[in-house]
Structure formats: structure tokens, C-alpha cells
Amino acid sequence: MTSASQHDVAPAAGPSGEPVRAGVEFHGVSMTFPDGTVALEHLDLSIREGEFVVLVGPSGCGKSTALRILAGLEEATQGEVVIGGRTVTELEPQQRDVAMVFQNYALYPHKTLYENLAYPLRIRRIPKAQVAQRVEWVAELLGLTELLGRKPRALSGGQRQRVAMGRALVREPAAFLMDEPLSNLDAALRVEMRAEIRRIHDRLGVTTVYVTHDQVEAMTMGDRVAVLRDGVLQQFDDPQVLYHQPRNVFVAGFVGSPAINLALGTVGDSRDSVELADHRIVLDADHRKQLADRSPGSPVAIGIRPEAFSHDRDPELDASLNVTPELVEKLGSELLVHFRVRAAPVRTAGARAWAEGDAETISHLRDTDEGTAFVARLDARSDCRVGEPRELFFASKRMLLFDPENGESLDPDA
Amino acid sequence: MSAVTHEAAVRRGRRRQRQRRLTVVRGVVAGVMTLLFMGPILWMISTAFKVGNQAFSATPTIFFAPTFDNFRSVFVKSQFGSALATSIFTATSSTILALLLGAGIAYPLARRRVRGQQHLAFWILSLRIVPPIVVIIPLFLMLRNVGLTGSVWSLVVIYTYMNLPLTVWLLRGFFADLPVEIEEASFVDGASRLRSFFGITLPLALPGVVATALLAFIFAWNEFLFANILTGANTRTAPVGLTEYVTPVSVEWTNIMAAGTLVVLPVWIGALAAQRYLVRGLTLGAVK
Numbered sequence: 024m025t026s027a028s029q030h031d032v033a034p035a036a037g038p039s040g041e042p043v044r045a046g047v048e049f050h051g052v053s054m055t056f057p058d059g060t061v062a063l064e065h066l067d068l069s070i071r072e073g074e075f076v077v078l079v080g081p082s083g084c085g086k087s088t089a090l091r092i093l094a095g096l097e098e099a100t101q102g103e104v105v106i107g108g109r110t111v112t113e114l115e116p117q118q119r120d121v122a123m124v125f126q127n128y129a130l131y132p133h134k135t136l137y138e139n140l141a142y143p144l145r146i147r148r149i150p151k152a153q154v155a156q157r158v159e160w161v162a163e164l165l166g167l168t169e170l171l172g173r174k175p176r177a178l179s180g181g182q183r184q185r186v187a188m189g190r191a192l193v194r195e196p197a198a199f200l201m202d203e204p205l206s207n208l209d210a211a212l213r214v215e216m217r218a219e220i221r222r223i224h225d226r227l228g229v230t231t232v233y234v235t236h237d238q239v240e241a242m243t244m245g246d247r248v249a250v251l252r253d254g255v256l257q258q259f260d261d262p263q264v265l266y267h268q269p270r271n272v273f274v275a276g277f278v279g280s281p282a283i284n285l286a287l288g289t290v291g292d293s294r295d296s297v298e299l300a301d302h303r304i305v306l307d308a309d310h311r312k313q314l315a316d317r318s319p320g321s322p323v324a325i326g327i328r329p330e331a332f333s334h335d336r337d338p339e340l341d342a343s344l345n346v347t348p349e350l351v352e353k354l355g356s357e358l359l360v361h362f363r364v365r366a367a368p369v370r371t372a373g374a375r376a377w378a379e380g381d382a383e384t385i386s387h388l389r390d391t392d393e394g395t396a397f398v399a400r401l402d403a404r405s406d407c408r409v410g411e412p413r414e415l416f417f418a419s420k421r422m423l424l425f426d427p428e429n430g431e432s433l434d435p436d437a
Numbered sequence: 438m439s440a441v442t443h444e445a446a447v448r449r450g451r452r453r454q455r456q457r458r459l460t461v462v463r464g465v466v467a468g469v470m471t472l473l474f475m476g477p478i479l480w481m482i483s484t485a486f487k488v489g490n491q492a493f494s495a496t497p498t499i500f501f502a503p504t505f506d507n508f509r510s511v512f513v514k515s516q517f518g519s520a521l522a523t524s525i526f527t528a529t530s531s532t533i534l535a536l537l538l539g540a541g542i543a544y545p546l547a548r549r550r551v552r553g554q555q556h557l558a559f560w561i562l563s564l565r566i567v568p569p570i571v572v573i574i575p576l577f578l579m580l581r582n583v584g585l586t587g588s589v590w591s592l593v594v595i596y597t598y599m600n601l602p603l604t605v606w607l608l609r610g611f612f613a614d615l616p617v618e619i620e621e622a623s624f625v626d627g628a629s630r631l632r633s634f635f636g637i638t639l640p641l642a643l644p645g646v647v648a649t650a651l652l653a654f655i656f657a658w659n660e661f662l663f664a665n666i667l668t669g670a671n672t673r674t675a676p677v678g679l680t681e682y683v684t685p686v687s688v689e690w691t692n693i694m695a696a697g698t699l700v701v702l703p704v705w706i707g708a709l710a711a712q713r714y715l716v717r718g719l720t721l722g723a724v725k
């Protein structure tokens with residue numbers, strides 16, 4: 024959509040007549056459920072006005088809880104919540120001026136589509152003509168115009184999902200809260216809706232907190248992404264930063280698909296290199312600094328992204344591994360080559376925790392005594408074959424180094 | 438090849454035959470059951486339209502010229518109409534009260550963790566376990582103290598009280614079955630709790646509410662013991678009114694049958710009207 028079309032949008036106004044926009048803040052929010060489950064631990068998050076922020080993390084990490092606390096549906100055991108400069112911690116959901124898309128749609132089954140979309144406006148006693156105008160605008164936007172007379176049960180999953188979106192979009196709240204709004208759609212529709220939501224956000228410019236457990240969705244949609252694990256915020260940053268400078272092995276593993284390869288190496292004698300699976304990898308100045316406090320011969324966790332590997336010799340690619348492919352997947356545009364390196368796997372808490380329940384990111388090989396499973400993402404032209412030894416090249420500066428004990432990145436900038 | 442297809446055709450034919458036989462058996466069983474349950478009611482209704490000696494003939498007359506004399510006598514001579522009116526008033530108002538109070542108790546029980554919730558089932562069962570006759574004397578004394586004996590209000594109070602456990606129990610189930618998110622969506626959309634309850638929750642629970650209402654109504658409608666003891670001559674309910682036809686001199690069977698038909702009629706109409714809700718409602722609560 025071009026910027027010119029922004030004028031088509033029926034301008035929603037706040038009580039004062041001025042368009043209302045606002046940022047969202049969590050200040051030390053903790054949540055312990057009555058049964059003792061700790062869902063959030065001291066969450067600090069500052070979301071700028073108009074920003075699209077994605078909360079991402081594995082199942083049960085507290086994403087929905089954070090959103091529900093924001094909406095006022097759950098009362099945090101500790102901390103403050105601010106929406107649009109207004110502390111709303113004590114306010115009821117009705118008073119918070121947020122719109123929420125629920126994971127399971129939560130449409131009103133006894134109302135028609137039109138009534139579903141009009142409901143939030145009717146409650147605000149907005150004049151009928153204006154309601155109609157607004158509903159028609161949203162229906163048009165989401166391609167629901169033909170269906171306005173139907174009831175939810177006569178809609179497909181994708182259509183229901185769009186109605187749920189529409190019910191939020193129909194008013195211009197201080198913030199949109201979306202809890203896995205695309206989880207029930209098929210892959211094609213999901214990709215389409217992803218772009219659609221992002222486009223709508225860019226048009227309306229309303230602060231949006233978007234929850235998903237899909238890292239691709241998080242990376243492609245978010246201005247910034249907050250990674251949660253077991254109720255603890257791991258990192259909150261630009262997707263590119265999460266990818267290139269993850270703060271710990273968990274974030275490193277969660278971001279990127281296939282997931283990053285992790286294995287234990289040893290610090291070289293003069294701290295200017297690391298040993299990985301009988302290969303000596305000479306480090307650049309940056310990485311040397313990261314090893315400054317490490318004693319020679321001590322273990323260090325090494326991360327190499329699958330896409331860092333290449334089958335071509337190249338002066339840029341100053342390091343290499345000799346590997347024997349055990350499985351080669353041809354994906355058309357690229358090859359996924361699975362092999363094992365003679366090194367111990369990283370076993371800190373958080374390493375591989377991302378992979379639980381997400382089959383796509385788990386390596387097809389298992390870590391064994393033979394070594395740790397790695398995967399390389401190569402150009403489709405490469406002629407890797409199962410069982411034929413190869414040398415794979417990569418740039419040592421793309422390596423990530425982590426503390427082998429606690430999984431924290433050794434990069435001080437991360 | 439053709440032998441095989443022939444064999445298959447024969448097998449298919451046999452299966453169809455077996456199915457047909459099964460259908461017949463099922464039909465017969467269903468018919469017998471229906472007759473068994475409906476028989477007395479049909480008999481009552483037909484007798485209501487007969488004159489005295491038709492009703493007492495050794496071989497039941499099936500074809501006869503119907504007469505409305507019994508109904509006339511029931512309405513004009515014994516003022517059964519006023520008993521019906523009393524019944525309609527007590528049953529309806531106690532049902533409405535039990536529903537309102539029951540919904541008020543059931544909704545929080547369904548939505549919040551309430552301490553002692555696990556005792557609810559026992560409370561409800563205990564009220565059903567104790568035979569009503571046990572409490573009738575204390576109740577009578579209490580109602581006399583507040584001056585309610587002989588008034589229809591005593592029945593309204595008692596029926597409400599006796600129906601409350603049932604309505605709480607059933608409604609709690611129906612409310613609990615509704616996804617919480619639908620209400621939460623309504624809150625976030627800006628609707629107050631009250632508005633959400635009447636605009637979203639109640640309409641969605643309507644099948645359950647109708648089913649509950651019908652059960653409560655039937656109980657109050659049919660109740661005899663309390664009605665017999667607590668009402669005066671002017672405040673008889675229909676079931677009590679029926680007993681008037683049993684006199685020391687005779688039993689007026691045709692009048693009993695006519696009055697009985699009138700008693701069955703409203704419940705029957707109500708059940709028919711609510712049938713759509715009833716079937717859905719009763720399974721709705723049963724699934725979870």
C-alpha cells in the first residue's frame with residue numbers, strides 16, 4: 024500500500040478527537056499462579072509508540088500470560104504495566120483501551136459477522152452510521168464483505184481468524200494484542216496473512232504486541248523481538264541483532280532455521296585459536312578478545328550457523344571442517360547436509376531447549392559418541408554425496424563463542 | 438469373475454435383508470415401549486371425554502362420541518380453573534426465582550475458584566436425599582410464625598428453595614462449558630461484566646437455561662405434599678385439586694381424568710416448545 028492510500032482510512036479518534044497512540048511497558052512484572060506455577064519472572068520490557076513487537080518463545084514460556092496481564096485478564100503478582108503513558112496495573116480490561124485477538128478466535132457465536140465486528144463500537148455508543156462505515160471498511164480490508172450476514176459457525180478457519188482480527192482493527196485502540204493469531208491457518212494463508220498484518224500495522228501505526236512460538240514469524244514481522252524462556256526475558260532486540268549477536272545459546276538456537284550448530288571446542292594455547300574436532304581455527308582480533316579470560320585448554324562452546332558453510336574454497340572463508348555427509352536433503356534452491364563432528368555437544372540449560380516440540384529445527388541426526396550432529400546449508404550446485412568425505416569452508420568471524428557452563432555469549436557487545 | 442460378483446451380490450442382499458429385519462425389530466420394540474409409557478396418558482385423555490358408564494364398561498370403548506361435560510363440570514362446579522391458575526402462578530414464579538438466584542450462584546462458581554466448591558455436590562445431594570416429609574413439620578411451624586400458611590407465597594418460597602440446588606448444579610455446568618475467552622473478548626471489547634453476562638453468556642447458555650427451567654417448573658407443578666399441607670381452601674394447586682374428586686361417597690373418575698388432562702397439558706406444551714433447546718441443552722451439559 025502506498026502512503027497516499029492512508030487517507031482512505033476512516034480516521035478513528037480517541038475521546039479527545041486526536042488519534043490516540045501509545046507505547047507499552049512492563050516494569051518488573053512477575054506472575055505466579057495460585058498453584059505455584061511461575062509464568063513470568065521480573066519482566067522488563069519497553070515498547071515504543073507505534074512499534075510492532077513480537078514475543079516469542081517455546082510453549083509454556085509465559086507469552087500468553089504476558090499478553091493477558093497487559094489486557095487486564097490476569098493480575099500480575101508483582102510489577103507495573105503502562106499503556107500509553109498511563110499506569111493500568113489496577114484497571115479492568117474494559118478501561119485499558121486495548122484490542123485483543125485471541126488464540127482461539129473467541130468470536131461471539133450467536134451474532135452475525137457484522138454484529139461481531141460492530142460490537143466493540145456499539146459498546147462505545149458510536150453513532151450507527153459511523154459504525155456501519157467502520158465495519159464496512161474493516162470487512163473490505165480483510166475481504167469479509169460478502170460474509171457479513173453469516174454467523175461464525177458458517178465460516179472457514181481462515182475466515183474466522185480474519186473476523187477475530189477485524190474485531191480488533193475496527194476500533195483504534197492504544198495497542199493491539201495478538202496471541203498467535205495465525206496458528207490455525209495453513210502455511211500459504213499464514214504467509215499471506217503475515218504480510219497483511221504487517222501492512223495493516225504500517226498503515227495504522229498502532230503499537231502492536233504480537234505473540235507467536237514461530238521464530239520465522241517473529242523474525243519477519245517484528246520491529247523488535249523479545250525472546251522468552253521459562254518466564255525469563257532472554258533478549259529483546261532487532262531480529263538482525265538476535266541472529267548475529269545472540270546473548271546466549273538459547274537465543275542463538277531459537278533464531279534461525281535450521282538451528283545453529285553447537286559443539287564444545289577448546290581454547291588454543293595462546294588464546295588466538297580454538298580447537299574444534301581436530302581442526303584448529305585461528306581467530307580474528309574480535310574473537311581473541313572474547314577469549315581473554317579463558318585459560319588455554321579449557322572448553323568453550325562454539326556456534327556455527329548452517330548457512331555459514333560453503334563447499335567453495337574462498338579467501339574469505341578462512342576455516343574449514345572435514346566432514347562425511349550422513350544425510351543430504353535436496354530442497355531445490357539449497358542442500359541440507361547432515362554430518363557429525365567429533366566434539367561433545369553443548370549441554371547447558373537452554374541449549375537445544377528451543378527444539379522441544381519443533382520438529383523442523385531438530386537435526387535429523389542424533390548426538391552420539393561419534394560426535395555432535397551438525398547441518399550445513401549449501402548451494403544447490405554443490406555435489407555433496409552421502410558417505411563421500413568433503414571439506415566445508417566457513418569464515419571464522421561468523422563463529423559464535425559461548426561460555427560452556429552457563430551458555431552466555433562471550434561477545435561483550437551481545 | 439461373474440461368479441465372484443454374483444457371490445458379492447448375494448452377500449450384499451443378505452446384509453440388506455438382515456438390516457431390514459433389524460429395522461423391523463427396532464420399530465416393534467420402540468412401539469411397545471411408547472405404548473407402555475403413553476398408554477396410561479392416552480387412557481386418561483380418552484376417559485376425560487367419556488360419560489360415566491362408558492368409562493366403566495368392561496371392554497374399553499375405543500370409538501365413542503366425545504363429550505365435554507366432564508370439563509364443564511370440572512371448571513364450573515369445582516372451580517378447578519382457580520387451582521390451575523394457582524399452580525401456574527406458583528410454578529412459574531418459583532421457577533423464575535430459582536433461575537435468577539441459581540444463575541447468580543452458578544456463574545461465579547463456574548468462573549472462579551471458590552473455597553469449599555467440592556462440598557457443593559454434597560449439599561445438593563443431601564437436599565435430595567432427605568425425604569421432604571422429614572422437614573414438613575418444622576417448615577409448617579416456621580411458616581405459621583411468619584404468617585405465610587395458607588398463602589401461595591409459602592409454596593413459592595419452598596419451591597424456589599427446593600429447586601435451587603438443581604438449578605445451581607445444572608447452570609454451573611452450562612456456564613462452565615462456555616469458553617472463558619468469549620467473555621474475556623467481550624471485556625476487552627469494553628463491555629461491563631453485567632452487559633457481557635446478559636449479552637453474551639446468557640444467550641449462549643440459553644439451551645441449558647431452558648432445560649433447567651423446564652425441570653424446575655415440572656417439579657413445582659407436580660409437587661403435592663407441601664401443597665396439600667400448606668395451602669388453604671382458596672389456594673389449592675392443581676394436584677391438590679385433583680383429590681377433591683375422591684369423596685367419601687364416590688370417586689368421580691371422569692372428572693379426575695378431565696382435570697388430569699388439564700394438568701398434563703401445560704407441561705406438555707412447554708416441553709414441545711422447548712424441545713429444540715432441551716435435547717441440545719441436556720447433552721451440552723453432559724459432554725464435559
Ligand SMILES: Nc1ncnc2c1ncn2[C@@H]1O[C@H](COP(=O)(O)OP(=O)(O)OP(=O)(O)O)[C@@H](O)[C@H]1O
Nearest residue numbers: 056058060062081082083084085086087088089236
Ligand atoms: N491459570 C493457570 N494456572 C496455573 N498455571 C498456568 C495458568 N495459566 C498458565 N499457566 C502456566 O504458566 C506457564 C505459562 O503459560 P502461558 O500460557 O503464558 O504459555 P505460552 O507461552 O503462551 O505457551 P503456548 O505457546 O503453549 O501458548 C505455563 O507453564 C502454564 O502451564
Ligand SMILES: [Mg+2]
Nearest residue numbers: 086087088126
Ligand atoms: Mg499461549
